[in-house]
Amino acid sequence: MAQDVPAHGPGNRAELSDDRPSSEQDRFGESVQAAIDAKTKPLGALGKIEALAARIARFQRSLKPRAERCRLTLFAADHGLAKAGVSAYPQAVTRQMVLNFLAGGAAANAFATALGAELVIVDAGVAGVPIRHPALLSRRLGCGTANALVEAAMSAESLGSGLQTGRTLGAEGTHEVACFGEMGIGNTSSASLVAAKTLGIAVDDLVGPGTGLDEAGVMRKRQALAAAAERTETRLGAERALNEYGGFEIAMMTGAMLGAARSGKLVIVDGFIATVAALCARELEPGSNEAFIYAHRSAERGHQVVLNALDGEPLLDLGMRLGEGTGALLAWPIVRAAATMMREMASFGDAGVSGPHAR
Numbered sequence: 600m601a602q603d604v605p606a607h608g609p610g611n612r613a614e615l616s617d618d619r620p621s622s623e624q625d626r627f628g629e630s631v632q633a634a635i636d637a638k639t640k641p642l643g644a645l646g647k648i649e650a651l652a653a654r655i656a657r658f659q660r661s662l663k664p665r666a667e668r669c670r671l672t673l674f675a676a677d678h679g680l681a682k683a684g685v686s687a688y689p690q691a692v693t694r695q696m697v698l699n700f701l702a703g704g705a706a707a708n709a710f711a712t713a714l715g716a717e718l719v720i721v722d723a724g725v726a727g728v729p730i731r732h733p734a735l736l737s738r739r740l741g742c743g744t745a746n747a748l749v750e751a752a753m754s755a756e757s758l759g760s761g762l763q764t765g766r767t768l769g770a771e772g773t774h775e776v777a778c779f780g781e782m783g784i785g786n787t788s789s790a791s792l793v794a795a796k797t798l799g800i801a802v803d804d805l806v807g808p809g810t811g812l813d814e815a816g817v818m819r820k821r822q823a824l825a826a827a828a829e830r831t832e833t834r835l836g837a838e839r840a841l842n843e844y845g846g847f848e849i850a851m852m853t854g855a856m857l858g859a860a861r862s863g864k865l866v867i868v869d870g871f872i873a874t875v876a877a878l879c880a881r882e883l884e885p886g887s888n889e890a891f892i893y894a895h896r897s898a899e900r901g902h903q904v905v906l907n908a909l910d911g912e913p914l915l916d917l918g919m920r921l922g923e924g925t926g927a928l929l930a931w932p933i934v935r936a937a938a939t940m941m942r943e944m945a946s947f948g949d950a951g952v953s954g955p956h957a958r
Contacts, residue, residue, distance in 0.1 A: 631656045637946040641955070645940065651892070651914070652937040655865060658889050666865060666938035668774035669716040669931045671924045672855060673700065673707060674765075674848035676724035677743030678785035679752065683823040685788040687811045690743075693784045694725050700782070701732050707780060707923040714928055716778070721768065723761065724847035738764050740847045747792065747844045748827040758842050758850055762883075765854020770862040776931055777859040778867045778894075779876070780924020781848045787899060788824055790875040792844035794905050797878055799834030802827075805901030807920075837879040852876040857883065860890035867934060869927040870897035870920065874905045881909065894930035895919060 631653050636642055643649065655664045675697045681690045699705050700720045703712075711718040721736045722729065726743040740761050744752040753761075769777060783789075787809035795802035802824045808817055831843055841850050853876040859866050860880075868877045868891050881888045888909070895915035896902060906913065914930045947954040 627660065628653075628657060631662065634662050634946070635941070637948070637954075638940075638944045639947055639950050639952050640944075647914070648933070648937050648940065651934065652941040654892070655934070655938050656941055658865065659863070663942040664938045665942065666776050666931075666935045669714070669776040669778060669867075669928070669935075670719060670772055670774045671707060671711055671716055671778040671780055671928055672719045672721060672768060673780040673782060673924055674721045674723045674851045674855075675700075675782040676722075676740070676786075676847035676851075677726040678783055678789050678846050679744050679746035680748050680788055680823070680827065681785035682746060683748055683819075684816070685812075685820045685823055686784045686809055687813075687816060688784050690726060690784045693782060694727060694730070696782050697722065697725055697730060697735070701730075701734055705923060706921055706925050707928070710925055710928040714931060716928055716931065717772075717774065719768075721851065723764075723851045736768075738768070738851065740764075740851075744789075744846055747789065748823055749830075751843050752789070752845055753842060753847065753850070755842055757847070758838065758845070761847055761850035762854035762857075765851040765856075766858035766861075767854075768851070769855030769858030769860075769864070771858075772864075775864060776867060776934060777855070777864045778869065778924045778927035778931065779852045779855050779859075779873055780869055780927065781846075781852060781872050781922055783846050783848050786846050786849065786872055786922075787901075788820060789844055789846045789849060790872040791901055792824055792827055793837075793840045793849065794875045794878060794901060795828060796831065796833075796835040796840040796844060797837050797875075797882065798905075798908055800904070805904055807898075807900030809899070837882040841879060849876055849879075853879045853883070856880040856891070857887050860884075860887040864890065865892060865934065866890045867927040867930050868893050868911070869924045870895065870922055871899040871902040871905065872922055873924070873927070874902060874909070874911065877911075878905055878909060892930070892934060895926035897926070
């Protein structure tokens with residue numbers, strides 16, 4: 600069997616791009632596949648788990664990859680465009696949900712507890728006076744964004760600060776797996792506009808019910824976002840799209856994905872809003888995509904459009920559309936199992952088990 604190479608675990612990955620000669624990359628990829636094929640099972644019997652294990656091994660550059668520890672970082676912020684009635688809930692819910700997270704009462708808390716994942720809550724820009732709580736990280740860029748329907752959501756300076764703050768948070772910690780979630784009334788609208796401008800498509804192709812708008816509400820949302828989209832050119836770069844239409848939490852999450860990927864962490868990408876952040880991260884640093892594992896196919900209409908643009912094949916399809924990183928957390932045990940299979944499952948030779956007949 601080919602020799603393992605040093606793993607690029609948390610804190611060790613200096614560059615996102617793989618600058619090794621392509622022949623060396625090919626040889627290691629062949630070693631990974633040979634190791635999987637030699638394990639005590641029929642060829643391909645573990646289906647997509649084998650492909651996932653191979654991807655993790657290639658990213659960590661190790662035949663014995665690890666995905667034992669997971670942190671969910673949840674970014675919360677408010678959106679000026681919520682004033683246009685693009686959500687079924689009032690803007691005050693953002694703040695109320697942050698307090699719920701801090702009290703341990705949200706779905707993200709329940710899933711993190713069930714799965715033994717660490718949970719970090721970040722105030723990226725919740726409207727109103729700052730929330731004071733020992734468990735809350737305050738990284739506020741303001742009291743919510745400006746109304747992106749009529750003006751840029753944030754300044755270039757705020758965007759730069761948000762991306763850099765996210766990079767720092769994403770790189771911190773010794774966990775091998777990073778999940779990122781969000782909370783912000785109006786953020787499916789913000790994400791729809793960012794995705795539409797980054798991909799150069801009509802925002803109408805992405806608009807869905809979000810937090811549960813009825814038919815009339817969806818129509819109102821479509822009209823408002825179409826008007827907002829008219830402010831700028833059809834296609835914008837990721838930074839400009841975030842500047843014009845993003846949320847503080849989406850910008851910070853984009854930076855966090857970049858920071859996590861650069862530090863050698865696997866990034867499990869949650870639903871629609873998180874996938875839009877991944878789209879922006881990939882445009883800003885294409886090599887970051889090596890770290891991304893897509894958790895689930897959201898019920899939000901625009902998610903599949905963005906997944907297609909990223910060639911993303913999600914692990915789960917549970918009809919979820921909550922956000923909060925909940926889908927990413929549910930995918931973590933699968934990622935962990937795939938890495939453990941790669942690391943601990945015996946080969947035919949090691950176990951003294953007869954392999955298939957030679958052909």
